[in-house]
Amino acid sequence: MNHNTFDINNLVRKNVRALRPYSSARDEYVSDGSQMVFLDANENPFETGVNRYPDPQQRNLKGALATNKGVSAHQILLGNGSDEVLDLLFRAFCEPKEDHIITLPPTYGMYHVLAGINNVENNKILLTQDFEPNVPEILKLANEKTKLLFLCSPNNPTANSFNNHLVKELLENFKGLVVVDEAYIDFSKEESWISKLDQYPNLVVTQTLSKAFGMAGVRLGICYASNEIINVLNKIKAPYNVNELSQKRALERILDVNAVNKEISDILLERERLSKVLGELNFVEKVYDSDANFILVKVDNATNRYKQLLENGIVVRNRTSEPLCENTLRFTVGTKEENKKLIRVLQQITTA
Numbered sequence: 001m002n003h004n005t006f007d008i009n010n011l012v013r014k015n016v017r018a019l020r021p022y023s024s025a026r027d028e029y030v031s032d033g034s035q036m037v038f039l040d041a042n043e044n045p046f047e048t049g050v051n052r053y054p055d056p057q058q059r060n061l062k063g064a065l066a067t068n069k070g071v072s073a074h075q076i077l078l079g080n081g082s083d084e085v086l087d088l089l090f091r092a093f094c095e096p097k098e099d100h101i102i103t104l105p106p107t108y109g110m111y112h113v114l115a116g117i118n119n120v121e122n123n124k125i126l127l128t129q130d131f132e133p134n135v136p137e138i139l140k141l142a143n144e145k146t147k148l149l150f151l152c153s154p155n156n157p158t159a160n161s162f163n164n165h166l167v168k169e170l171l172e173n174f175k176g177l178v179v180v181d182e183a184y185i186d187f188s189k190e191e192s193w194i195s196k197l198d199q200y201p202n203l204v205v206t207q208t209l210s211k212a213f214g215m216a217g218v219r220l221g222i223c224y225a226s227n228e229i230i231n232v233l234n235k236i237k238a239p240y241n242v243n244e245l246s247q248k249r250a251l252e253r254i255l256d257v258n259a260v261n262k263e264i265s266d267i268l269l270e271r272e273r274l275s276k277v278l279g280e281l282n283f284v285e286k287v288y289d290s291d292a293n294f295i296l297v298k299v300d301n302a303t304n305r306y307k308q309l310l311e312n313g314i315v316v317r318n319r320t321s322e323p324l325c326e327n328t329l330r331f332t333v334g335t336k337e338e339n340k341k342l343i344r345v346l347q348q349i350t351t352a
Helices: 014-018 059-069 081-093 110-117 135-141 164-173 227-236 244-255 257-279 302-311 336-351
Strands: 076-080 100-103 121-124 146-152 177-181 203-208 220-224 284-287 294-299 328-332
Touching: 014 227, 059 076, 059 244, 076 081, 076 227, 081 110, 081 146, 081 177, 081 203, 081 220, 081 227, 100 110, 110 121, 135 164, 146 164, 164 177, 244 257, 257 284, 257 294, 257 336, 302 328, 302 336
Parallel strands: 100 121, 100 146, 146 177, 177 203
Antiparallel strands: 076 220, 203 220, 284 294, 294 328
């Protein structure tokens, strides 16, 4: 995709192009507030720690992420979980009943749900048998109405990262936006596609604090893209979409690099140990390689094994109804103690 030929305005919905965004009180005036009397936003003046509206642009948090990722703060949009970020992409670029998207099952189910909510057709092209994008089929199906292509890499539920040259081929030949969902990138040996943002104007990368950063409860998703794409999304996001408590906790956690890295390395060690044990069980037919914090496993009868685990107080995900995933279970890598219990139960039900 050539820088010179790609124009984001050709993809943006007409009504969004014409939209003048709501301007909040805090958009109009920015300072640290130390010397100011704020009588502009009809807030309660009594200090509760959260009586003021949060920064609508989350400047402190974006500053830390920009430093961390080597991008400009203007290339970042934050949302109430990745789900809000993904929804904004639909609302900015996909005309209901007219445009469509492409997804590659088996993959994260929310893309399909968001397509339904936004009344946008979802064209599904199955991954290949080795869980890679079927590039010829994708490019054959795509036309000027195909606005978004979703690549979840590392993919959920298959746990593999997509081959770089296949992603590159799609970025160079797909005319819409290529959204690389990197929710699990921190567990992967692959480099993030964020480093290629300046090379591909149609590239959008989403990440999250829900997985490696251990903050699923604060709901914070991140979108990295060109300044132009971020400007479009900023026009339509809710003014105060990330609350003050989430911003503060997220900033503390992002700055606590050592703690996060320690947890990631613990999870990777446990992933290796768990994969090895799973491969030794007589009802396990295949343990797929993992680049995520979970392992996909093919078993003799997924529904029966799922029930046996549940009866023993362990909840896993039965993915047997997903395409290419017949009789598979997805195991999240837990703590050392949780994994010990899982292994003990798995060995018991082997002999049962």
